[in-house]
């Protein structure tokens with residue numbers, strides 16, 4: 118099978134490495150060149166529709182995992198045009214190229230399509246993004262479904278090891294605590310993040326089975342950021358006393374944040390294996406880190 122992964126950031130790099138072990142896989146980068154063991158890499162700007170079509174006809178993928186996006190929530194809030202061009206129009210370009218070539222599209226969406234007032238959202242719940250990033254991810258979903266009616270749309274929240282050195286939630290906790298830095302973590306903001314390595318495995322099974330439509334694929338239960346930080350500390354044997362609870366109400370964000378974006382993943386969990394609880398997945402993240410996972414990537 119041939120696989121194309123757009124983007125090679127936190128999630129795309131993990132998919133490239135994981136899928137490249139058994140399938141002919143290409144991952145793309147735009148501004149941050151990378152090489153990934155066992156996976157080809159190509160430059161691509163998804164805002165350039167011709168370039169998207171060219172890479173799809175060059176790599177002839179059976180499945181395209183579209184992870185490329187601008188995920189900086191505060192940046193998107195003050196750069197609407199750019200955010201829209203990448204997250205909405207870029208997604209449309211990828212979807213059009215998939216439809217034209219017959220490739221299956223897996224569009225990676227976000228828990229930020231919800232307003233965070235209720236939490237425990239199912240695939241049927243009302244979408245209502247409260248910041249521009251969430252708005253553009255929703256527009257990307259709509260473009261994917263419009264251009265590629267059989268697309269698989271995955272709403273998620275992620276953490277993991279990032280070869281580019283940018284922190285995700287868990288690595289922010291480990292790097293802070295390892296250097297003895299006290300951190301303040303919200304005990305009243307809830308989410309359901311999943312380890313990128315688990316997500317990559319589940320999504321490949323879903324794609325191979327021909328799943329289509331909207332699925333939540335995320336952590337198995339709602340957890341506050343503070344409680345997850347404590348679990349991260351436990352999994353890494355780090356000092357939990359450095360983690361102090363605080364409230365999102367005391368924080369100042371440029372873009373508003375939804376307070377409870379936990380996702381109900383029972384639809385996906387009833388059909389697909391591979392979901393780990395937080396203790397299991399943090400243990401896996403630690404063993405990957407200790408086992409030299411990041412040595413599989415070279416930042417050029």
Ligand SMILES: NC(=O)c1ccc[n+]([C@@H]2O[C@H](COP(=O)([O-])OP(=O)(O)OC[C@H]3O[C@@H](n4cnc5c(N)ncnc54)[C@H](OP(=O)(O)O)[C@@H]3O)[C@@H](O)[C@H]2O)c1
Pocket residue numbers: 123124125126127128129145146147148149150161162163164183184185186187188203207225226227228254273274275276
């Ligand atoms: N991170 C999260 O917490 C989170 C939560 C929910 C959903 N998601 C979704 O998961 C997906 C992956 O997120 P991530 O955390 O892996 O993001 P990331 O680490 O920031 O990586 C984003 C990737 O997109 C590429 N990209 C950006 N603009 C591009 C453009 N114009 N053309 C082509 N590629 C472009 C970047 O390439 P260069 O760096 O080379 O420019 C990078 O490889 C996104 O769709 C995001 O919306 C993420």
